[in-house]
Amino acid sequence: MALTDCCSQPGLRPYLDAKTEMLNRLDPVVDTNIIPLEQALNTILADAVTSPIDVPSFANSAMDGYALRAEDVQDGVGLQLVGTSLAGHPFGGKVKAGECVRIMTGAALPLGADTVVMQENCHSEHNVVTPRGPVTAGQHVRHPAEDLAQGERVFEAGARVNARMLSVLSSLGLEQLSVYRPLRVALLSTGDELRAPGELLAPGDIYDSNRIGVQAMLGRLGMEVLDYGIIPDDPALIRQAFLKAAIEADAIITSGGVSVGDADYTKQVLEEVGHIGFWKLAIKPGKPFAFGHVGDCAFFGLPGNPVSAAVTFHLLVRPALARLAGERLAPTLTLQARALMPFKKAPGRMDFQRAFARVLPDGGLGVVSAGSQSSAVFSAMAEANCLLHLEQDRGNVAEGETVTLELIDGLYW
Ligand code: AMP
Numbered sequence: 568m569a570l571t572d573c574c575s576q577p578g579l580r581p582y583l584d585a586k587t588e589m590l591n592r593l594d595p596v597v598d599t600n601i602i603p604l605e606q607a608l609n610t611i612l613a614d615a616v617t618s619p620i621d622v623p624s625f626a627n628s629a630m631d632g633y634a635l636r637a638e639d640v641q642d643g644v645g646l647q648l649v650g651t652s653l654a655g656h657p658f659g660g661k662v663k664a665g666e667c668v669r670i671m672t673g674a675a676l677p678l679g680a681d682t683v684v685m686q687e688n689c690h691s692e693h694n695v696v697t698p699r700g701p702v703t704a705g706q707h708v709r710h711p712a713e714d715l716a717q718g719e720r721v722f723e724a725g726a727r728v729n730a731r732m733l734s735v736l737s738s739l740g741l742e743q744l745s746v747y748r749p750l751r752v753a754l755l756s757t758g759d760e761l762r763a764p765g766e767l768l769a770p771g772d773i774y775d776s777n778r779i780g781v782q783a784m785l786g787r788l789g790m791e792v793l794d795y796g797i798i799p800d801d802p803a804l805i806r807q808a809f810l811k812a813a814i815e816a817d818a819i820i821t822s823g824g825v826s827v828g829d830a831d832y833t834k835q836v837l838e839e840v841g842h843i844g845f846w847k848l849a850i851k852p853g854k855p856f857a858f859g860h861v862g863d864c865a866f867f868g869l870p871g872n873p874v875s876a877a878v879t880f881h882l883l884v885r886p887a888l889a890r891l892a893g894e895r896l897a898p899t900l901t902l903q904a905r906a907l908m909p910f911k912k913a914p915g916r917m918d919f920q921r922a923f924a925r926v927l928p929d930g931g932l933g934v935v936s937a938g939s940q941s942s943a944v945f946s947a948m949a950e951a952n953c954l955l956h957l958e959q960d961r962g963n964v965a966e967g968e969t970v971t972l973e974l975i976d977g978l979y980w
């Protein structure tokens with residue numbers, strides 16, 4: 568068999584082309600559910616949210632202190648204390664000339680008052696309060712609607728609900744949300760050599776490591792996983808699984824069997840029972856990633872090598888699932904960093920090397936390799952805190968050159 572250099576191999580799809588084509592071929596699931604706010608974490612908003620109220624809805628104090636009229640403040644002149652306004656217990660009267668009201672943070676500003684002076688800046692004796700130091704009219708007052716105004720657009724449809732958003736939604740008094748139903752994703756690993764952890768390994772066997780990782784990522788994304796387990800390299804069984812997924816899932820994710828080896832049946836079966844959109848990308852790792860459909864079910868064929876599987880999930884499957892789920896993904900935030908060592912790179916494919924970024928003494932960002940860049944060595948991937956995005960046409964990176972990277976800590980993986 569002739570050895571072809573993978574990097575100079577013609578016909579590989581550039582990453583962004585493939586991604587755009589894939590996204591264009593996917594239609595979002597449009598079913599919606601009305602759910603209580605308590606169950607909304609990690610769901611996708613089906614409708615934009617507008618505020619039903621002003622937040623805050625009344626003028627209130629930003630400090631513990633005294634509410635007064637700014638025009639009454641004069642050096643050394645005391646004000647008569649006429650009452651108290653606590654959070655949840657407003658002062659019922661009105662502040663008149665020469666008067667003030669004791670007020671706590673979050674308590675309603677009494678009628679007549681326009682300014683709050685911190686208690687630390689007041690002298691208080693026998694119900695007479697004397698402000699000290701300069702006072703600016705209107706200080707320490709939170710105004711109605713200064714956070715959000717009634718009718719204002721708060722979140723767009725397609726936003727993934729996080730903990731911060733839940734607090735905002737709750738501050739609007741919303742108890743229910745309209746969200747897209749979670750995606751149902753069928754997941755399987757192919758390979759005669761694969762065993763589940765706990766099973767005995769016969770000579771030549773390895774443990775299946777892709778399925779649990781992908782399952783965890785799908786779980787973090789709030790998706791429903793249909794675990795089809797390990798399927799042997801048998802076209803009939805693979806076919807059966809694909810047809811089952813076409814009935815019960817929105818998407819199917821497989822790993823393995825998409826290369827050009829003798830037992831690589833995934834792509835062949837996809838061509839038989841479905842439609843192949845593309846296969847083989849100008850990326851490293853992850854060249855043999857396959858995309859297509861079985862009926863209405865989107866198909867994503869991850870390469871078997873664990874690093875390739877995880878990286879292609881992130882680069883291609885994650886945006887595709889977002890599109891299917893009705894989620895609007897923010898563009899990937901990339902950073903520029905200084906290579907603190909040389910990186911080996913051949914022109915021809917975009918290379919997503921696993922690396923460590925760290926802040927340098929001069930405040931800049933530096934980056935070193937996370938170790939072996941073999942697509943079979945997952946430990947370096949697990950330890951990395953970033954992925955380098957090395958451009959398709961770029962060659963070796965010398966120490967000191969600038970590289971683009973994406974931080975991966977704290978994401979869904
Ligand atoms: P394949 O894409 O099926 O040719 O597999 C490429 C490499 O990845 C081979 O070394 C497989 O043994 C390995 N591999 C395939 N699937 C998995 C899996 N689920 N977990 C760990 N390694 C795998």
Ligand code: MG
Binds near residue numbers: 758759823871
């Ligand atoms: Mg295989």
